Amino acid sequence: MKLSPNTTPVGPDNLLIRFHNQVGAAVDVKGTVNRARWSCHGCGETHVDYHLTITRDDANGHATTCRASYHRLR
Numbered sequence: 001m002k003l004s005p006n007t008t009p010v011g012p013d014n015l016l017i018r019f020h021n022q023v024g025a026a027v028d029v030k031g032t033v034n035r036a037r038w039s040c041h042g043c044g045e046t047h048v049d050y051h052l053t054i055t056r057d058d059a060n061g062h063a064t065t066c067r068a069s070y071h072r073l074r
Contacts, residue, residue, distance in 0.1 A: 019063035027063040043068035
């Protein structure tokens with residue numbers, strides 16, 4: 001599958017992990033180990049958690065089920 005610029009956006013400086021959802025849109029985990037957040041470039045959903053392990057699990061779970069292909073993040 002060829003990924004478009006919308007599904008593989010340029011990574012921000014504080015990018016920790018990047019997952020891809022079922023259609024290839026990026027789900028980025030950003031922040032620090034103690035305060036991380038994830039955002040989906042497919043559907044636009046965003047969550048803030050307090051520790052990287054919790055955030056990583058949430059983002060991975062979202063990427064597993066999300067089928068949205070594009071959403072412009074602010």
